[in-house]
Every structure is written in C-alpha cells, then in structure tokens.
Amino acid sequence: MSDxxxxxxxxxxxxxxxxxxxxxxxxxxxxxxxxxxWACSLFxxxxxxxxxxxxxxxxxxxxxxxxxxxxxxxxxVRGKTFHWRGRYDFDLNIAHTLDTQLNVFAExxxxxxxxQREAKYLFLANIDPALQxxxxxxxxxxxxxxxxxxxxxxxxKRDDLEKVIGxxxxxxxxxxxxxxxxxxxxxxxxxxxxxERGPEALVVKQGEYGVTMFHAGKGNKGMEIFSAPSVPLxxxxxxxxxxxxxxxxxxxxxxxxxxxxxxxxxRAVIMGCVVASFTVEGFSLDRLKEVDEKSxxxxxxxxxxxxxxxxx
Amino acid sequence: MSDxxxxxxxxxxxxxxxxxxxxxxxxxxxxxxxxxxWACSLFxxxxxxxxxxxxxxxxxxxxxxxxxxxxxxxxxVRGKTFHWRGRYDFDLNIAHTLDTQLNVFAExxxxxxxxQREAKYLFLANIDPALQxxxxxxxxxxxxxxxxxxxxxxxxKRDDLEKVIGxxxxxxxxxxxxxxxxxxxxxxxxxxxxxERGPEALVVKQGEYGVTMFHAGKGNKGMEIFSAPSVPLxxxxxxxxxxxxxxxxxxxxxxxxxxxxxxxxxRAVIMGCVVASFTVEGFSLDRLKEVDEKSxxxxxxxxxxxxxxxxx
Numbered sequence: 001m002s003d004x005x006x007x008x009x010x011x012x013x014x015x016x017x018x019x020x021x022x023x024x025x026x027x028x029x030x031x032x033x034x035x036x037x038w039a040c041s042l043f044x045x046x047x048x049x050x051x052x053x054x055x056x057x058x059x060x061x062x063x064x065x066x067x068x069x070x071x072x073x074x075x076x077v078r079g080k081t082f083h084w085r086g087r088y089d090f091d092l093n094i095a096h097t098l099d100t101q102l103n104v105f106a107e108x109x110x111x112x113x114x115x116q117r118e119a120k121y122l123f124l125a126n127i128d129p130a131l132q133x134x135x136x137x138x139x140x141x142x143x144x145x146x147x148x149x150x151x152x153x154x155x156x157k158r159d160d161l162e163k164v165i166g167x168x169x170x171x172x173x174x175x176x177x178x179x180x181x182x183x184x185x186x187x188x189x190x191x192x193x194x195x196e197r198g199p200e201a202l203v204v205k206q207g208e209y210g211v212t213m214f215h216a217g218k219g220n221k222g223m224e225i226f227s228a229p230s231v232p233l234x235x236x237x238x239x240x241x242x243x244x245x246x247x248x249x250x251x252x253x254x255x256x257x258x259x260x261x262x263x264x265x266x267r268a269v270i271m272g273c274v275v276a277s278f279t280v281e282g283f284s285l286d287r288l289k290e291v292d293e294k295s296x297x298x299x300x301x302x303x304x305x306x307x308x309x310x311x312x
Numbered sequence: 313m314s315d316x317x318x319x320x321x322x323x324x325x326x327x328x329x330x331x332x333x334x335x336x337x338x339x340x341x342x343x344x345x346x347x348x349x350w351a352c353s354l355f356x357x358x359x360x361x362x363x364x365x366x367x368x369x370x371x372x373x374x375x376x377x378x379x380x381x382x383x384x385x386x387x388x389v390r391g392k393t394f395h396w397r398g399r400y401d402f403d404l405n406i407a408h409t410l411d412t413q414l415n416v417f418a419e420x421x422x423x424x425x426x427x428q429r430e431a432k433y434l435f436l437a438n439i440d441p442a443l444q445x446x447x448x449x450x451x452x453x454x455x456x457x458x459x460x461x462x463x464x465x466x467x468x469k470r471d472d473l474e475k476v477i478g479x480x481x482x483x484x485x486x487x488x489x490x491x492x493x494x495x496x497x498x499x500x501x502x503x504x505x506x507x508e509r510g511p512e513a514l515v516v517k518q519g520e521y522g523v524t525m526f527h528a529g530k531g532n533k534g535m536e537i538f539s540a541p542s543v544p545l546x547x548x549x550x551x552x553x554x555x556x557x558x559x560x561x562x563x564x565x566x567x568x569x570x571x572x573x574x575x576x577x578x579r580a581v582i583m584g585c586v587v588a589s590f591t592v593e594g595f596s597l598d599r600l601k602e603v604d605e606k607s608x609x610x611x612x613x614x615x616x617x618x619x620x621x622x623x624x
Contacts, residue, residue, distance in 0.1 A: 229522075
C-alpha cells in the first residue's frame with residue numbers, strides 16, 4: 001500500500017452510551033470516523049480528520065495509532081467530546097436517539113493537512129453538508145469522493161446537500177434516506193433520480209437485508225444494479241457503526257485495488273457487508289478489533305455461496 | 313409434464329377490493345389458490361382445490377380452465393365468494409386489511425379427489441391449520457408438502473399449526489411471521505428453531521428485499537442459507553398475490569425437475585422471485601397473465617447478473 005491510495009475520512013469521534021436488548025455500554029468509543037477508519041485500515045492506509053475534547057481517553061488515541069491509523073488530523077480541543085446516547089429495541093434496524101451532545105463537535109471546522117489534500121480517496125461521513133462541501137473543495141484531485149448523510153440534513157440543509165451530491169462520486173445512504181432525498185416511494189425510481197444529479201453510484205444500505213448498489217450506466221447501457229446479501233448472524237449485539245464500517249471497508253478495498261471497475265466495486269460492496277457483520281457482533285469496536293484477513297476471507301466466501309445459483 | 317408431478321394447491325379463491333397509491337380495483341379476481349395456480353401453471357400441471365359462491369363470474373372460471381389449470385376441485389356453493397378488502401399505503405410492504413368476509417369460505421372443508429390424493433406435490437396456502445392438517449392427511453405419498461401461514465393462525469391456532477409444521481417439508485412465510493412463530497427476534501436463530509420442529513427448509517419472504525431460504529443441513533453440515541434478491545422494479549402497482557405467486561412458481565419449478573437437490577431448490581427460489589415480480593406490476597392477474605417463457609428467462613438472467621460478484 002503506497003501513500004498514493006491513502007483514504008481520508010472526515011467525521012465524528014464520539015463517546016457513546018448505547019442500549020440494546022442485549023446489554024448496555026456507557027462512554028464507549030464510537031463515531032463515524034472511528035468505525036470508518038478501523039474498517040478501512042483492514043485494506044488500506046487511512047487518515048482520520050476529527051475533533052475530541054479533553055475528556056477523551058488517551059487509551060483510545062493510542063489504540064487508533066497502534067492500528068496504524070493516521071491521526072495527525074485528530075484535533076484535541078478544550079471541552080467535552082461529542083456524545084451520542086441511543087437505544088435499539090427488538091427491531092435492531094431502528095436506532096432511537098435519546099440525546100445528542102455536539103460539544104466540541106459544534107465548532108468543528110475540518111482543515112486538511114497538505115498531504116491529506118493530495119489523497120486519492122475521500123469519505124465524507126454524516127456531518128453538516130456545508131462542512132462536507134468545504135472539505136471536498138480542499139482536495140486537490142481526488143479519484144473518488146464518497147459521502148453519507150441522514151434525514152436531519154435532507155430536511156434541514158437541502159441546498160448544501162444538493163451541492164455535495166453534485167460533487168461526489170458515490171453516495172452511501174440507507175433506503176429510507178434515498179426515498180426521502182428523491183421524494184419518491186419506489187426505490188429504483190428514487191435512485192434513478194438521484195443519479196441524475198451527478199453521482200456515479202448510489203450505495204443503498206438496507207440493514208439486515210444487505211446492500212443494493214445502483215450504478216449510472218454509461219451511454220445507452222442504463223442503470224446497473226448489484227444486490228449483496230448481509231452475512232446471516234446468529235447474534236447481533238449492537239448495530240451502531242455498521243454503516244460506517246461498511247463504508248470504511250468499501251472505500252478501503254477500492255483504494256487497495258489498482259483499477260476501479262465494476263468487478264472491484266461489487267467486491268468492495270461485499271467487503272463492506274463482511275466487515276459490518278463483525279461490527280454488529282459486539283459493542284463499540286469490541287468485535288471489529290479482532291478481525292483479521294482470514295476471518296474476512298471466510299465470510300467473503302460465505303456470501304459467495306449464499307448468493308450463488310446455477311443458470312437455467 | 314406427466315400427471316406424476318402434478319401440484320395440488322388448497323387455498324382461497326376470492327373477489328378482492330384493493331386500493332394502492334396507484335389506483336383501486338373492485339371485485340377483482342384474487343385469492344391464494346388463484347395466484348398460486350397461475351404461477352405454478354407456468355412450469356407444471358396444477359390442480360386447484362377451493363370454493364366459490366354463486367356471485368363468482370363465469371369468465372374467471374373459464375380463464376382458469378383455458379390456462380390449463382385443473383379446476384375439478386373448485387366447488388361452487390350457494391352464497392357469496394370469499395371477499396377481501398385491503399389497502400396499501402406509501403410502504404407497499406405492508407397490507408392493511410380493511411375487511412374480510414369469509415362467506416362460503418367459512419364452511420370450506422376441502423375434499424381431495426382420488427387422483428389428487430396421489431399427487432407428488434402439495435401446497436397448503438394460508439388457511440386454518442386444522443384444514444391444512446386434514447388435507448395433508450388425505451394425501452397418499454407426496455414427495456414434497458409446503459405450507460404458508462400468517463400471524464392470525466400463529467396467535468390463535470398454535471397447536472394445530474405446530475402439528476402442520478411437523479408434517480411438512482417446506483414452510484413459506486414472511487420474516488415477521490418467522491420471528492413470531494419462533495418467539496425470537498434474530499431471524500437466523502428463529503429459523504434454526506423452526507427447522508428443529510421438522511421442516512427441511514424454511515423459505516422466508518422479505519417483500520422488496522427478496523427471499524432467504526434456510527435449509528436444514530444433513531449430518532454435521534449445519535444450516536445452509538440461500539439469499540435471493542428481488543427483481544428491482546420501477547413500478548409496483550399492487551403487491552397482492554406476490555407471496556402466493558412466489559410459492560406457485562417455486563413449487564411448479566421443483567415439480568418440473570426430475571430431481572430435487574440444492575441447485576434445483578435455489579433456482580426454484582429465483583423463479584419464485586421472478587414470477588412474483590410480474591404479479592406486483594399490475595392489479596389482480598393483469599400482468600401475470602401476460603408472462604411467457606421468454607420474459608421469465610430474461611428476468612432470471614437479470615437476477616443472475618444482479619447477484620454476481622467475482623471471487624477474491
């Protein structure tokens with residue numbers, strides 16, 4: 001892995017309180033940039049841009065460093081770290097936010113270091129679209145820019161968000177968000193509409209049902225669709241971070257390959273599903289931390305077998 | 313197709329009032345046995361057992377006959393035909409039942425004709441488990457018996473339903489029903505539990521997300537899983553009958569093949585998804601009636617392409 005294909009991520013670094021039917025965890029390491037970076041680091045070098053307060057434990061910082069994640073862009077400022085408190089009930093597909101304290105994240109104004117501006121791959125995690133836009137514009141000549149967003153920004157910052165969508169290659173969102181963004185109940189039509197606004201691909205996360213990617217076809221080819229199943233799991237402990245780990249593995253895998261073509265992007269989606277499947281098997285990064293190449297390859301093969309059927 | 317592999321279905325024949333965001337249709341041909349039979353007839357001979365009242369239009373009867381569906385077991389009695397009135401809102405995955413009038417269906421007591429008792433394939437559509445049980449026991453030596461059910465019977469007729477589950481090979485239900493039946497939130501664990509009660513396979517319908525099949529492994533092999541995506545559709549007009557057309561094509565395809573092995577069952581699931589995708593593109597049997605071999609093969613290939621990815 002050369003620095004050439006280093007991935008940069010801008011997002012939240014958080015201390016989360018999470019409650020699920022299987023337990024609770026307080027003040028635990030979380031945030032989109034953290035899950036993304038860890039997952040991405042399994043495939044590629046990654047540089048994290050974020051902000052933490054003076055309550056953020058040094059052990060977390062050390063852990064990220066030891067993993068080889070570049071944290072030069074992780075700024076520590078006076079105040080408290082971003083704090084999310086949420087609950088999942090019986091239906092683990094739905095997160096109920098009980099409290100969000102932005103704290104130091106409220107004044108977050110990401111400034112990329114010179115070498116980060118040269119990166120080939122950028123992921124804009126789910127933050128204010130105005131910030132996302134500011135970050136994209138700091139980049140020199142990225143090969144691929146991907147972004148996530150959420151209903152809160154679709155409702156409240158539509159104009160900025162539309163600008164972001166016009167400047168990115170891949171949009172990675174969940175299916176309710178895709179429908180909301182397009183103002184269209186049918187997912188296929190919704191994605192067609194969004195692709196007309198600029199992105200080359202739309203990666204739609206569907207929780208336990210897997211991921212569907214819609215790819216703008218070239219010329220007369222029309223929209224291409226790829227459907228990936230999720231890894232069937234006997235035990236889902238905490239879905240927090242699933243989407244960001246998906247994105248991290250997806251971008252990391254793409255960055256690790258020489259070419260970006262249909263075959264690579266499809267495998268990247270599968271890698272995303274594989275890594276996300278580990279994340280949800282534990283609280284925080286508990287399970288993700290244990291992941292190695294062998295366990296990744298094993299689940300990749302499993303998804304291959306799960307989705308295979310013979311021709312007629 | 314020899315009579316040997318004829319499929320028998322027992323279920324409802326209905327006149328439906330359906331309202332969706334795309335229109336409404338009144339007193340239109342519906343019912344589980346009707347959707348099942350039509351879909352099944354695309355692959356295999358099929359014999360329908362059901363009951364209609366004297367209000368049931370002759371043209372529907374003629375249409376089924378012209379399709380080659382054996383309606384010797386379709387009994388006409390005095391009274392009104394089973395009538396379902398339902399509505400689908402923005403989320404087409406959820407049917408809201410406004411009214412159910414059992415009418416002549418209330419006294420339905422299916423009696424199989426001698427040659428039907430000899431059939432190799434039986435599908436018990438979603439009816440009272442006591443009737444399902446009675447029908448299974450009329451069969452001589454079926455190769456495969458499959459059944460559908462719903463929350464209403466899981467709640468209200470648990471004992472009879474458990475007996476049915478103990479006597480069938482495949483259970484074809486939706487994922488909320490699988491969870492409810494097992495009393496278990498995790499789908500994989502839920503299916504594992506249900507398979508322990510006897511069935512060889514559990515086919516879990518997940519609406520627009522496709523279908524996942526859980527197959528009891530032999531010996532030490534453990535449970536096998538197959539995930540099939542749905543056909544992405546730009547226009548879904550009316551989801552009524554999707555599940556029954558799925559089951560019809562699934563059983564019909566299996567009956568059309570000499571052997572029943574993993575490869576055949578997987579292709580049967582895909583065939584189910586293909587045929588169901590036509591059903592939902594129109595009200596009643598409007599779209600399903602137009603389906604031919606070419607259009608089926610086309611969508612089958614499409615699903616192959618949609619789910620394909622290269623090995624690492």
